[in-house]
Amino acid sequence: MKPEKLQPLPGMNDLQFPEILHWQHVEEVARNVFGRFGLREVRTPLLERAELFERSIGDTTDVVQKEMYVFEDRGGRRVALRPEGTAGVLRNLAGRGPEGRAERVYYMGPMFRSERPQAGRRRQFHQIGVEILGPAEPLVDAECIVLQVLLLEAFGLKKFGLRLNTRGSEKDLPRLRRSLRDLLESRQARLCEDCRRRLQSNVLRILDCKQETCQAVVRELPPLDEFMSQESRDYFNRLERALDEIGISYEREPRLIRGLDYYLHTIWEIFHPALGAQDAISGGGRYRVDLGGESIEGIGFALGMERVIEALQAEGAGALSAATDGPQVWLVSIGRDAALANLALATDLRRKGLHCGGEFQSRSAKAQMRAAGRSGAELVIVRGSAEIERGTVVLKDMKTGNEDAVPLTEIVETVLGRVNREAGHDTAGTSR
């Protein structure tokens, strides 16, 4: 067991080889897909004024009320580690003036929520997100959803499902809340303790309460869109038609509501059946956020990188080979003089772009060969005092076991030739 001091904080993990290969893969694929949709990357600070999140996410939400890392900085400002990405990105875009109001951007990076860790839920977790600004338009919503589906497909995921719903327009929301409260108040005896509190603070959340008793009450309610205007219903119908036309399958989920206050109209979640309790790998929606007296409209989504990677592993698609970034050449040195000479040679080879390994300390030849074998290198260069005298090295092919004496003057050339041939042959299916 490691001493406590050497362990990271609860819910915060080191990411390292070999799992890090999955992370790099996901990031690389995401950048590629975003390029196809004309999105630019934006990187915003991890630390922001606490009120930025309180105002945009909503100060009655759980995320803000009990999960945010809030503290005072040295200047006496109330600051918070970002619990999600949208607020910071919108702050940035709003500050860019009118052009910012039509930007399409993506971001990726760590977010922080002080919850009790469990499978698929860390205190520091990582999201990849997208924000497409501009006035409400069903076709933009459809494009955003398509983007997200293509992204997940590009990662190699197959078994995910899309749940879709609408919260109605900004004008509908107050009426929706009021109607729900009226309907639910008469049945509040059958609601759980939390939901009775939510009647006042956040009625909508009652809809997706997990308590069976509350679910029963919710099932008695009429469909939500009965409380919405004709425009809102038309808006959602146009979106559904667009998705059908494009060929994106989804499931209408009338009780889907989502936890942040800024959503309106289209909202959705993407879940993966292999994931257990935390099965939402991604979620998004259309929003309107007021920042500094200006209101910003757009649509966006965020996906949880650790959940996506977990899903990839569950599907068995993520079998990334550790060998893809291993050394191509390994240098074995017998004696200190040889070690120095080999370090010089390794420098030449590395300058030419080769992946070189080797220990420049005189262990036994046997131990060094064992290490060479384990490294997976295709070629091994062996040099001892005899080779130094003759001005040669021994070049060994680890597959065939053949050894040749190669003059020092030709070794770089020879290795480059051999490795290139093998590389062209061998890496067809890998991502080197």
Place this chain on the structure above:
RNA sequence: GUGGGCGUAGCUCAGCUGGUUAGAGCGACAGGUUGUGGCCCUGUAGGUCGCGGGUUCGAAUCCCGUCGCUCACCCCA
């Protein structure tokens, strides 16, 4: 914040109802080949049994506390 499960070697774990020097496999390291890997054989290193307290002649084992991990609630990506 609430509840369940689990903390024994670098890793995966064994250790029966408390009994004397705490084990195995894998891995690491070394030797078997005075300078050659993947197989085989031999050996070596490595453990405050998470930590603290209690019960007992005696605790890895039982009890309490604590810390950590983990799963679930809650919430969300």
